[in-house]
Amino acid sequence: MTRKKVKLAYITNDSARKATFKKRKKGLMKKVSELSTLCGIEACAIICSPYDTQPEVWPSPLGVQRVLSQFQRLPEMEQCKKMVNQESFLRQRITKANEHLKKQRKDNREKEVTHAMFQCLTGKSLQNLNLMDLNDLGWMVDRNLKEINKRSDSLKNVTNSQMAAGPSGEHPSQRAEVPVFEVNNDNMQRQQWFMDLLTPQEPLGFGGSDEMMLPFVDNNQNPPWSNTFFP
Amino acid sequence: MARKSRGRQKVEMVKMSKESNLQVTFSKRRSGLFKKASELSTLCGAEIAIIVFSPGNRVFSFGHPGVETVIDRYFTRNPPQNSGTMQLIEAHRNATVRELNMQLTQVVNQFEIEKKRGEELSQMRKAQSQCWWEAPVEELTLPQIEQLKVSLEGLKMNVTKQAQKLLIENPGPPQFFASSSSGGIFPYDRKVGGFNPNMVLPQYDYNNPGYRRGFF
DSSP states (O other): OOOOOOOOOOOOOOHHHHHHHHHHHHHHHHHHHHHHHHTTOOOEEEEOOTTTTOOESOOOHHHHHHHHHHHHOOOHHHHHHHHEHHHHHHHHHHHHHHHHHHHHHHHHHEEEHHHHHHHHHTTTSTTTTOHHHHHHHHHHHHHHHHHHHHHHHHHHHHHHHHOOSSSSSSSSOTTOOOOOOOOOOOOOHHHHHHHHHHSSOOOOOOOTTTTTTOOOOOOBOOOOHHHHHHO | OOOOOOOOOOOSSOOOOOOOHHHHHHHHHHEEEEEEHHHHHHHOOOOOEEEEOOSSSSEEEEEEEEEHHHHHHHHOOOOOOOHHHHHHHHHHHHHHHHHHHHHHHHHHHHHHHHHHHHHHHHHHHHHHOOOOGOOOOOGOOOHHHHHOOOOOHHHHHHHHHHHHHHHHHSSSSOGGGGGTTTSSSSSSGGGGGGGGGHHHHHOOOOSSTTTTTSSS
16 A cells, blocks of 8 residues: 555556556455445446456446446436536535635634633733734633633532532632732722733743733732743 | 544444444445545546445446446447547546646645644643643632633733724724624624634745744
């Protein structure tokens, strides 16, 4: 079995073409046979070439006759409904291939934007994004917000119905590395941060460690963007 | 990911027992069979006809140059007509098929490239997501969720601000939203489903790894 990619075009080299024909014809017959056996269905194949005086058939001349009569007994419309030739078959394949391509591009874009969102959450600048990037980013943020709100609502319902003993939220389950945050709802301070963000600044490094803080949140009164967080 | 298909495993050559599997197998193998037949005709110029009855008794057929033509030739043993008109028709048909094959090859190649990029992107994410806020929402505690919410809302505001800034700097019809906008640009058109891969396609430059103007 070759691992080389075969170009989908008529093979001009005579001996190569003959060799390919022999191999592939054999393979094709095998595939028809397998299909017929595995699925218990009737089928036939006819292959004509300049290399054989007689056309080669599967399963046998008698078998071919049988299937052909069965075929021709059908109303014309039924015969034609799923009939294809090279042209129509290739068009179908192109359509399907385009669909796969489109889906893959969409998935890739989604991955890209998610990645960007997390980078922006930890301080990377929005400066280099064009309108379309911003649009996609905003959409992604919104989608995440929706999920989060849903989750937070369901969690709140659970804690409400369970009437959890003790105050909730004061000491969140801690992972050793993550310090306790305090959410500061001071609007003045928040605006300050946005102003900082909107002035052009160097894109900030992305450390990737658990000690990093999320921006927009008051981290024990430390100013955001200070070098302590982004060494 | 659990293995879904039998892939490179040996399959016993007897009629399949499970009806549902049989249907799927028929569908896939029939498609593959036609693909092989198509390749054989293209590569070697062979004339082929294949007729297949489905488990549900529908009939599928593939023929090059055409099912009927090949059947006729088989029965009547007529040598192919070599009139000038026939040759012209055949030449034209072959040219079309050649083009279609090239088109198909192109699309498949593009797909391979995108698929590779997808795998790279997944690798990148795996290597970098050590931060708690990147974990799936279900794994987060309520306080963490509250934090994340605040941050996301802040980010959203910034994105909006930045977009407005860009719009002010570059007035004029924004081409990228032409196909989707329902009148306003912000709030962005959610009906489109967020992503519009179609918008960028003509500008993709696959030779340039940083092919976007953005920072991705």
